[in-house]
Amino acid sequence: MWSRKRLDLGWGDLLAAAARTIVSRDCDSLAAEIEGQWSPVGDAVACLSVRSAFDLLLAGLALPRGSEVLVSAVTISGMLRIIEAHGLVAVPVDLDELTMSPRADALARGLTPRTRAVLVAHLFGGRIDLRPIADFARRHDLLLVEDAAQAYAGPAYTGHPAADVSLYSFGPIKTATALGGGIARVCDRRLLTRMREIHTGWLVQSHCTFVARAIKYAALKAASSRPLYTALLTACRLAGRDHDRIVNGSVRGFSNRDFFARIRQRPSAPLLSLLKRRLIRFDDQRIAQRASRAEQIMAGMRGTAYFPGSACEPHTHWLLPTWSADPRRLIQLLSSKGFDATQGQSLVVVPMPDDRPELDPVVARKVLSGIVFLPCYADMNNRAIERLAQIVAHELLSSGNATKVVLPSSCEGSTQRTHRLLTANPAVYS
Ligand SMILES: Cc1ncc(COP(=O)(O)O)c(C=O)c1O
Numbered sequence: 001m002w003s004r005k006r007l008d009l010g011w012g013d014l015l016a017a018a019a020r021t022i023v024s025r026d027c028d029s030l031a032a033e034i035e036g037q038w039s040p041v042g043d044a045v046a047c048l049s050v051r052s053a054f055d056l057l058l059a060g061l062a063l064p065r066g067s068e069v070l071v072s073a074v075t076i077s078g079m080l081r082i083i084e085a086h087g088l089v090a091v092p093v094d095l096d097e098l099t100m101s102p103r104a105d106a107l108a109r110g111l112t113p114r115t116r117a118v119l120v121a122h123l124f125g126g127r128i129d130l131r132p133i134a135d136f137a138r139r140h141d142l143l144l145v146e147d148a149a150q151a152y153a154g155p156a157y158t159g160h161p162a163a164d165v166s167l168y169s170f171g172p173i174k175t176a177t178a179l180g181g182g183i184a185r186v187c188d189r190r191l192l193t194r195m196r197e198i199h200t201g202w203l204v205q206s207h208c209t210f211v212a213r214a215i216k217y218a219a220l221k222a223a224s225s226r227p228l229y230t231a232l233l234t235a236c237r238l239a240g241r242d243h244d245r246i247v248n249g250s251v252r253g254f255s256n257r258d259f260f261a262r263i264r265q266r267p268s269a270p271l272l273s274l275l276k277r278r279l280i281r282f283d284d285q286r287i288a289q290r291a292s293r294a295e296q297i298m299a300g301m302r303g304t305a306y307f308p309g310s311a312c313e314p315h316t317h318w319l320l321p322t323w324s325a326d327p328r329r330l331i332q333l334l335s336s337k338g339f340d341a342t343q344g345q346s347l348v349v350v351p352m353p354d355d356r357p358e359l360d361p362v363v364a365r366k367v368l369s370g371i372v373f374l375p376c377y378a379d380m381n382n383r384a385i386e387r388l389a390q391i392v393a394h395e396l397l398s399s400g401n402a403t404k405v406v407l408p409s410s411c412e413g414s415t416q417r418t419h420r421l422l423t424a425n426p427a428v429y430s
Contacts, residue, residue, distance in 0.1 A: 001233055002375045002384060003224040004247065004340045005319075007217060008286070009177050013274065014221070017179070017214050020273035021207055030272035037279060038158055038183050043192060045184045046272060048205060049253060050149045050169040051078045052263045053184035057145070057165055058086040060195040067116040072102045073361035074368060075121050075147070077348045078254065078263075083119075085260065091115070092350035094361035100309035101128035103363075107136050110359055117143040122151035124319045125175070125291075126312025134162035152176055153316045154282045159185040170275055171253050172217055175318055176282055178275035179213050180253070181267055205265040214270075220250060233340070244331075248345040287316050289378035293385055294320045297376060300389025304396045308367045320376040322392060327372045330395055334374075337391050339384075341372050 035044040047053040065087035071080070073092040083090045094106040100123040107118070118137050122128050130146060137144040146160055149169035154176075159166030163185075170181035186192040223232055236243035254262045267275070294317030298307055306323045309315075324330040327343050334341045349368050352359040374388060 001226060001230040001335075002339050002380060002388075003226075003229045004342050004373060004375050005173055006224050006377045006379055007173065007177060007221050008175050009179070009217070009221065009278075011221075013277065014214060014218050016277055017210075017270060017274045020270040021211050021214070024207070024269040024273065027204055027266065027269040027272055030269055030276060031267070034183070034272060034276050034279065037276070039185055043185050043187060043189075044158075045186065045192070045195060045199060046267060046275070047182045047184060047199070048265050048267045048271075049171060049180060049263060050147065050167045050182040050184075051082060051254065052265070053167050053182045054079060054145075054147075055082045055085075055260070055263055056195045056199055057184065057186070057191075058082060058088070059198050060191050061117075061143070063088060063116050066114060068110075068112060068114045070102075070107060070110045070115060070118045070142070071350045072100075072120045072147075073106075073350045073364035074100065074123060074347055075119070075350060076149075076346050078259070079119065079147070080348070080350060081259065082263075088116075089114075089353060090119075090350055091356075092352055092359055092361040092364070093118075094359075094363050095367070097306075097308060097363050097367055098311035099126065099128050100124070100312070100367075102133060104132060104136070106359075106361070107133065111140060115140065115142060117145060119145045119147055121147040121149070122312070124309045124321060125150060125153075125316040126309050127151050127153070127157070127314055128312055130160045130162055134160070137164075138162075149174070149182075150318050151316070153287065153314065154284050155279065158183075164188065170278065172213075173251050175287060175316065176278045178271060178278050179210070179217055180271050181275040199266060202264050202266050205268045205271070207268055207270060210268050210270045216250075229340070233335075244342055245345075247340075248342065252346070286378050290376070291315065291317045293317075293378060293380055294376050296382075296385045297374065297389045297392075300386060301393040301396075304393040308371060317376060320374045321371045322374055323367065323370045324372055324396060324399075325370055326399065327370050329399065330372050330392065333395050334388075334391060337387070339375050339388055339391070341374050343371060344373050347371075 031046040034046045038044040068089045068091050069083055070093050071090045073094050080090050091110045093102040093110050096103050102120055120133055134144055143164045146163035146166040148166055152168050152175045164187050166185040168183045170178040172179050223229060233243050308321045331341045349361055349364045
């Protein structure tokens with residue numbers, strides 16, 4: 001069985017992490033080195049996670065209660081929880097289904113005199129074009145926060161120049177993971193200083209927590225090899241347990257219990273040492289290999305399948321989602337053929353405020369309801385890639401499930417690229 005994902009972390013990195021827990025350095029100087037490396041102009045803050053950085057940002061901003069944040073309509077629930085905890089209201093902005101970027105009409109519709117900020121996520125490893133959103137934000141005097149948790153692609157891009165804040169994650173399943181860690185770039189110096197002051201008051205996460213994490217992910221890394229993963233899934237089946245829930249639950253970063261106590265911590269020295277190592281030794285070949293695997297799969301399914309967000313450029317394909325009207329059936333079929341696909345559990349659709357039904361993010365809901373994340377990583381061989389593409393293409397065509405994506409009328413004629421895809425691939429949207 002090909003596992004759904006492999007950790008982007010070598011055994012050498014884990015050994016180095018183990019060594020750093022024994023001989024570790026001062027975390028403040030390590031954080032300063034990482035921040036300087038990330039951004040020589042001194043506007044970066046190294047945090048425990050993106051959620052920690054975002055919480056710090058909202059604490060630093062101290063916006064009046066009831067202020068609104070326009071949020072691209074697909075994100076993780078933790079980001080919404082943080083917005084709510086600061087007394088703010090998340091307002092969904094529906095997405096373009098090809099790039100998963102906020103649509104201009106939806107941004108305009110969500111705007112009110114209470115809007116103060118826009119939070120935009122780059123999804124699945126693609127990088128959306130921020131310029132039109134930055135123009136919108138500037139026109140309406142809004143803070144633009146770029147959530148690039150899923151989009152780290154190496155040192156060449158550490159934040160869009162037009163974003164006020166850029167957030168990057170190095171959580172366990174992310175590109176170049178350090179088993180945790182987040183970096184924020186903050187343009188406004190007063191806000192940055194305020195965030196640093198608050199951050200200094202947070203406790204440093206214990207070494208023990210990091211050691212436990214390293215042991216857990218070493219075990220998960222071993223378990224993602226084909227023979228062990230097959231054995232694990234067989235054991236789950238025999239025990240009547242839902243492996244999807246177990247696997248997705250095992251990589252959750254912060255439990256719901258004590259969520260804020262857990263995110264409001266500073267990263268420990270061993271975590272920062274590992275993060276520094278990952279940033280210095282970033283392996284762009286491996287990322288290029290992953291992207292080319294994804295492109296191979298998409299090429300093998302051209303004309304039959306829709307890939308949410310795939311029209312972004314550049315794209316590292318951190319995840320490779322496709323879409324089916326009957327996602328469970330596709331997942332079961334793939335499982336029977338040796339591929340562990342999933343609908344995932346971490347992404348959510350941002351709900352509309354009760355009194356604004358016109359903001360219902362219909363495209364985002366439609367996309368997420370049928371999304372299926374396919375296994376796709378550098379370690380997969382050509383044969384597996386070709387077989388995977390064939391199975392999915394055949395299933396979508398023969399079941400007719402590829403033909404049931406119905407575009408809501410609000411999407412009609414959205415982008416030129418949509419139009420090109422519609423004409424190249426009429427079955428998908430008919
Ligand atoms: C879109 C998005 N935003 C924020 C986060 C949070 O990142 P972290 O785990 O570093 O808190 C994630 C994590 O997966 C994410 O996918």
